[in-house]
Amino acid sequence: MKPETLFDKIWDSHVVRSIEGGPDVLYIDQHFIHEVTSPQAFDGLRARGIDVFRPSMTLATADHNIPTVNQNMPIRDELSRRQVETLTRNCNEFGITCYGLNDPHNGIVHVIGPELGYTLPGMTIVCGDSHTSTHGAFGTVAFGIGTSEVEMVLATQCILQPKPKKMRIRVEGELGRGITAKDLILYIISQLSTSGATGYFVEYAGSAVESLSMEGRMTVCNMSIEMGARGGLIAPDDTTFEYLRKIPALSNRPDFYALVKKWSRLRSDPDAVFDRELTFDAGKIKPMITYGTNPGMGISIDESIPALEEISDETKASFIKSLNYMGFTPGMKLAGQPVDYVFLGSCTNGRIEDLRAFAGFVRGRKKAPGVTVLIVPGSKKVEKQAIDEGLADILKDAGFVLRQPGCSSCLAMNEDKIPPGKYAVSTSNRNFEGRQGPGARTLLASPLTAAAAAVTGRITDPGELMQD
Amino acid sequence: MPKEKFDILESTCIPLPIENIDTDQIIPARFLSLTSREGFGEYLFRDWRFDKSGNKIEDCVFNNPRYSGRILVTGKNFGSGSSREHAVWAIAGYGFRAVVSSFFADIFRNNCLNNGILPVVVKEDYLQNLLKTIRDNPSTMARIDLDKQLFTVLPDGEGISFEINPYKKECLLNGLDDIDYLLSIQDAIKAYELRKTLGK
Ligand code: SF4
Numbered sequence: 049m050k051p052e053t054l055f056d057k058i059w060d061s062h063v064v065r066s067i068e069g070g071p072d073v074l075y076i077d078q079h080f081i082h083e084v085t086s087p088q089a090f091d092g093l094r095a096r097g098i099d100v101f102r103p104s105m106t107l108a109t110a111d112h113n114i115p116t117v118n119q120n121m122p123i124r125d126e127l128s129r130r131q132v133e134t135l136t137r138n139c140n141e142f143g144i145t146c147y148g149l150n151d152p153h154n155g156i157v158h159v160i161g162p163e164l165g166y167t168l169p170g171m172t173i174v175c176g177d178s179h180t181s182t183h184g185a186f187g188t189v190a191f192g193i194g195t196s197e198v199e200m201v202l203a204t205q206c207i208l209q210p211k212p213k214k215m216r217i218r219v220e221g222e223l224g225r226g227i228t229a230k231d232l233i234l235y236i237i238s239q240l241s242t243s244g245a246t247g248y249f250v251e252y253a254g255s256a257v258e259s260l261s262m263e264g265r266m267t268v269c270n271m272s273i274e275m276g277a278r279g280g281l282i283a284p285d286d287t288t289f290e291y292l293r294k295i296p297a298l299s300n301r302p303d304f305y306a307l308v309k310k311w312s313r314l315r316s317d318p319d320a321v322f323d324r325e326l327t328f329d330a331g332k333i334k335p336m337i338t339y340g341t342n343p344g345m346g347i348s349i350d351e352s353i354p355a356l357e358e359i360s361d362e363t364k365a366s367f368i369k370s371l372n373y374m375g376f377t378p379g380m381k382l383a384g385q386p387v388d389y390v391f392l393g394s395c396t397n398g399r400i401e402d403l404r405a406f407a408g409f410v411r412g413r414k415k416a417p418g419v420t421v422l423i424v425p426g427s428k429k430v431e432k433q434a435i436d437e438g439l440a441d442i443l444k445d446a447g448f449v450l451r452q453p454g455c456s457s458c459l460a461m462n463e464d465k466i467p468p469g470k471y472a473v474s475t476s477n478r479n480f481e482g483r484q485g486p487g488a489r490t491l492l493a494s495p496l497t498a499a500a501a502a503v504t505g506r507i508t509d510p511g512e513l514m515q516d
Numbered sequence: 517m518p519k520e521k522f523d524i525l526e527s528t529c530i531p532l533p534i535e536n537i538d539t540d541q542i543i544p545a546r547f548l549s550l551t552s553r554e555g556f557g558e559y560l561f562r563d564w565r566f567d568k569s570g571n572k573i574e575d576c577v578f579n580n581p582r583y584s585g586r587i588l589v590t591g592k593n594f595g596s597g598s599s600r601e602h603a604v605w606a607i608a609g610y611g612f613r614a615v616v617s618s619f620f621a622d623i624f625r626n627n628c629l630n631n632g633i634l635p636v637v638v639k640e641d642y643l644q645n646l647l648k649t650i651r652d653n654p655s656t657m658a659r660i661d662l663d664k665q666l667f668t669v670l671p672d673g674e675g676i677s678f679e680i681n682p683y684k685k686e687c688l689l690n691g692l693d694d695i696d697y698l699l700s701i702q703d704a705i706k707a708y709e710l711r712k713t714l715g716k
Contacts, residue, residue, distance in 0.1 A: 460545060483545070
């Protein structure tokens with residue numbers, strides 16, 4: 049048999065049929081929906097007079113535009129309220145499970161899928177949200193789709209997709225102390241640029257990737273889209289199975305160990321061919337931060353922003369526009385720059401390990417005066433865990449408040465907006481112009497770098513405060 | 517459900533020579549709260565077209581009366597970032613039918629094709645020349661012939677060919693949509709499900 053990549057194995061086993069010279073009809077095992085990108089899809093079904101084909105294979109949550117305080121009160125913004133109500137109504141009408149606001153299972157779609165055991169190795173998973181690639185951490189083919197495609201999945205459990213090319217990115221060696229999965233992926237994106245993996249599906253491998261926890265792996269896969277990739281995945285291993293075993297809904301299944309056995313075979317064959325292969329040295333990675341308005345514009349925190357001469361001619365106009373927006377100049381150093389806001393949260397870094405890392409860092413320290421800090425758990429479960437483990441108290445003692453779960457400042461559809469011109473060190477995934485509110489200036493970084501900024505009020509290498 | 521067919525488009529163009537334009541620029545998130553497909557056109561590039569107080573930003577190309585048309589010509593890696601189809605609804609709602617660039621982000625390209633907007637990929641140096649031509653002469657007309665897969669600057673430019681997936685081309689030419697196709701093969705989908713449960 050021809051050697052195959054893990055991606056090929058999963059994709060090919062889900063092809064219902066291939067259209068001559070066209071896309072594949074791909075069967076979807078798990079579909080997630082949320083309030084923002086689904087209403088028009090349900091309208092489409094109604095206009096055609098059809099039902100949802102397999103309602104049990106779609107799961108809904110409200111996350112994108114919900115407030116992160118007083119969630120028990122009616123949503124103040126009328127349009128947001130209407131969107132959340134529309135989702136509930138659509139799910140009731142079409143028989144779809146919906147973890148709405150205040151449900152103990154509610155949370156950001158890419159946080160709850162894995163934590164509730166919906167995300168399983170070998171699956172095809174889609175959602176009308178580009179960070180669906182997060183689920184790839186479990187060895188799934190998971191990617192974001194548009195609303196027309198959401199409608200396709202609701203109507204037929206299939207979508208039409210051209211098969212992407214395959215890339216493998218190995219990161220070998222050991223990450224230094226205080227260097228996180230977020231630094232690793234920001235480093236890779238800075239090397240590849242924001243379009244460097246467009247057209248590809250990426251498999252992450254190598255000892256540094258294998259040594260990551262499931263949460264770290266989710267952070268890495270989450271940001272695949274930021275280099276243009278269709279998605280990213282990591283072969284499941286004991287770390288994966290151990291994580292899944294701790295989910296009661298799964299370990300209670302009589303066939304759990306049979307499934308683990310099946311999942312253990314999900315890996316790329318030794319001589320499988322990739323269209324492109326890259327290798328990076330984990331030892332070279334330092335704490336990363338972005339300085340511009342796309343996630344590819346990242347540097348390590350002790351470096352300077354590139355000088356104008358280092359930028360190619362076609363890119364110069366965008367580079368200058370970007371630095372103007374950020375209020376930075378070419379060649380300047382970022383370390384030591386004042387920070388107005390810090391955001392810990394999102395489907396990239398809103399999991400319990402991220403909250404633990406942040407709380408561990410600020411324990412015994414105090415929030416810097418003048419910095420506003422938004423700490424938003426990724427789900428109700430993460431929120432509860434943070435309270436039960438005492439993290440909320442540690443945060444409180446240091447002058448921080450734990451908010452309620454949601455996407456929050458990641459895309460600022462709710463009230464958690466960064467004001468125009470203000471600088472925010474954010475653990476989310478996008479630093480686009482206006483992403484965190486009109487005129488907001490976002491610097492993407494890890495939870496530790498966010499914590500260092502929260503206690504110093506400046507862009508600070510967390511390593512400098514970790515020497516003990 | 518049948519959509520507007522795409523065959524030949526002749527139009528002036530609007531030049532936007534910026535790279536890596538993401539969907540958060542095309543339609544900022546705070547305008548995603550509508551629950552229908554209509555009404556997004558007025559929010560297209562909202563924060564580039566209007567300042568905080570809602571006044572027109574004069575040097576934005578969309579506010580420059582010299583430029584108009586149904587073809588948007590723009591820098592490399594257009595449409596990166598969020599999968600929001602609202603970006604394409606905004607482009608369509610504003611009146612565009614085609615976007616020309618040297619490179620498109622994947623999800624955005626799919627979203628375009630699913631909404632009758634044609635993404636035309638041209639080489640980088642061709643794109644740079646085209647942007648210059650339009651800026652030098654805003655009344656420049658271009659012609660897109662989907663059937664022949666040709667993009668031509670009128671009146672006498674040399675037509676250059678562009679790629680499009682043959683299946684998607686058929687869909688656009690005939691105004692067909694993927695869901696009609698998928699619904700028509702539901703038996704094959706059920707047969708697949710059966711094979712899968714039987715463990716093949
Ligand atoms: S946290 Fe941000 S990136 Fe993640 S699903 Fe929500 S809006 Fe999308």
